[in-house]
Amino acid sequence: MKPSYGLVIHGGAGVITRDKLSPELEVRYRADLGRALEAGHAVLAAGGPALDAVVAAIRVLEDSPLFNAGHGAVLNAEGKCELDSSIMDGRTLGAGAVAGVSRVKNPITLARAVMERSPHVMFAGAGAERFAEQVGGIELVPNEYFQTERRREELRRAQQKEKEQANRRAALGGPAGPLFATIDENDSLDVERKYGTVGCVALDKNGNLAAGTSTGGMTNKKFGRVGDSPIIGAGTYAANATCAVSATGHGEYFIRVGVARDIAAQMEYKGAPLVEAAAATIAKVGSLGGDGGVIAIDRHGNVALPFNTPGMYRGHRLEGRAAEIAIFR
Ligand code: ASP
Numbered sequence: 001m002k003p004s005y006g007l008v009i010h011g012g013a014g015v016i017t018r019d020k021l022s023p024e025l026e027v028r029y030r031a032d033l034g035r036a037l038e039a040g041h042a043v044l045a046a047g048g049p050a051l052d053a054v055v056a057a058i059r060v061l062e063d064s065p066l067f068n069a070g071h072g073a074v075l076n077a078e079g080k081c082e083l084d085s086s087i088m089d090g091r092t093l094g095a096g097a098v099a100g101v102s103r104v105k106n107p108i109t110l111a112r113a114v115m116e117r118s119p120h121v122m123f124a125g126a127g128a129e130r131f132a133e134q135v136g137g138i139e140l141v142p143n144e145y146f147q148t149e150r151r152r153e154e155l156r157r158a159q160q161k162e163k164e165q166a167n168r169r170a171a172l173g174g175p176a177g178p179l180f181a182t183i184d185e186n187d188s189l190d191v192e193r194k195y196g197t198v199g200c201v202a203l204d205k206n207g208n209l210a211a212g213t214s215t216g217g218m219t220n221k222k223f224g225r226v227g228d229s230p231i232i233g234a235g236t237y238a239a240n241a242t243c244a245v246s247a248t249g250h251g252e253y254f255i256r257v258g259v260a261r262d263i264a265a266q267m268e269y270k271g272a273p274l275v276e277a278a279a280a281t282i283a284k285v286g287s288l289g290g291d292g293g294v295i296a297i298d299r300h301g302n303v304a305l306p307f308n309t310p311g312m313y314r315g316h317r318l319e320g321r322a323a324e325i326a327i328f329r
Contacts, residue, residue, distance in 0.1 A: 003301035005044040005205045006318030009036050009057050011067045012196030013248045013293040016311030016327060026327065029066055029313055033325050036060040037317045040200060045319075050202035050210035050244075051089055051112070058108040058212050061198035065148050067313070068196030070106060073146045073216025075155040078223065081146035081216050084230035085111040086122075090209030090238035097122040097230040104132055105139040108214045111230070113138060121232065125224075146216070158220035196313075197229055199246025201238070201297045209299060211236045211244035211260070218251065227251025233261035240299060242267040243274050248312070249292010253285050263296060278304035 011033055021029070040057035044050070062070025073081040085107035086097035096115025099122065104110045113135050114123055123131050132138040169175065197215035204210075213236045215229040228235035228251035235251070237260030238244035245260035259281055266277035278296050285292065286308045293307025295314060305314050307329075315325035 001320070003319035003321065005203055006297065006301050006303070006316065007037065007040040007044060007053055007057060007200060007202040008295040008297050008303050008305065008316040009033060009040070009061070009198070009200045009314065010246065010248055010293070010295045010305070011061055011198050011313030012194065013291070013307045013309040013312035014194035014196070015309060016194055016313070018328060021327070029327065030325050032061065032064040032066055033313060033315045034323060036200070037315050037323050037325070040202060041317045041323070044202060044204055047205050049206070050204040050208045051087070053202040053204065054087060054200045054210045054212040055108055055112055057200040058198055058214050059106050062106050062108060062214055067198045068216045069198040069214040071146055072148050072151065074196070074219040075147065075151050076217070076221045076223070076225070077159070079152070079155060080143055083107045083146070083214070083216055084226060085212070085214040086230040086232055086236040087111045087115060087212040088210065088232060088236050088238040088244070089115065090211070090240040090244055093239060095121050095232045097232060098128040099124040099226045099230045100224060101125070101128045102143050103129055103140045105141045105145065108212050110138050111212065122230065124226070151219070154219050162220065195248050195250070195292060197248040199236070199248060199295060201244035201246050201295055203244070203297050203299060203301055207240065207299050209238045209240050209244040209297065211238040211246050213246045228254035228259065231255055233258050235260060237261045237264055239264055243296050243298040245294050245296045247292060247294045249285065249309070250290045253288050253290025254292060256288065257281065257284050259285060259294060263294065267298070274298045274302045275304045279306045282306045282308055
């Protein structure tokens with residue numbers, strides 16, 4: 001029997017391998033993924049809307065220091081956290097997004113407020129925070145709340161690598177500054193290629209789909225850089241007629257492929273099954289040289305979790321089945 005409700009979450013894709021993840025840390029990752037699934041599942045089992053389940057699950061991951069969203073988000077080149085988030089309601093095609101916010105404790109709640117309480121879809125930077133102040137009920141915190149020592153160390157390593165790349169380029173007679181790095185030199189963005197963005201897609205008992213994504217972006221990103229996560233159609237998409245999708249990976253590639261909408265479009269235009277469509281889109285990202293993955297669910301409760309990296313923090317819980325959590329391929 002097809003499940004009438006369920007949810008899928010991710011906590012980022014990347015070079016996540018057994019030798020790089022200690023058993024102690026793995027236990028903590030699994031526990032927090034389990035708590036997020038539990039929070040979303042409780043909403044759905046009680047007959048609540050998919051949108052509420054998405055927000056409930058993502059808030060748990062934003063509050064966890066382990067993932068690259070909210071507390072524990074990665075640092076930009078200036079050593080600050082700038083957060084991006086988006087949400088979409090598959091029932092109405094309503095959508096909300098925020099980019100580059102630095103004081104909003106749970107960016108997913110602000111994305112939802114943009115969708116429900118403004119005539120717009122996306123707010124960026126200081127304006128997004130002004131909206132947060134005006135709309136009320138959105139918790140604001142100092143930027144230090146998001147920053148952790150582990151992320152500072154990652155930034156140090158990324159900047160060291162960036163310096164080495166720039167020196168190499170200069171020695172070959174090219175421009176020396178970090179902004180001249182090509183996309184092929186992108187290693188200095190996320191040295192460890194562990195993305196860690198969080199996302200959730202859900203199907204509720206009324207057959208409604210929703211998707212949401214929240215992130216700190218990429219380590220050492222430059223001023224004002226925005227990735228795919230807050231971009232509707234790239235990092236997030238939901239339409240009851242097709243599917244709900246949340247992405248994680250190297251955002252520059254995911255934007256160019258229009259990943260989340262590309263999966264829905266294959267279902268809409270050629271009737272592709274969810275699993276096939278999701279795999280084909282991740283293959284497109286891979287053929288451009290990008291890495292990452294997606295989670296997706298359709299209105300029949302089919303789920304897809306393809307990724308082209310060594311690992312992706314992920315889990316799902318469907319009606320009548322036990323929760324499943326996985327990290328490695
Ligand atoms: N997709 C995110 C970005 O490029 C990063 C991630 O998935 O962790 O901003």
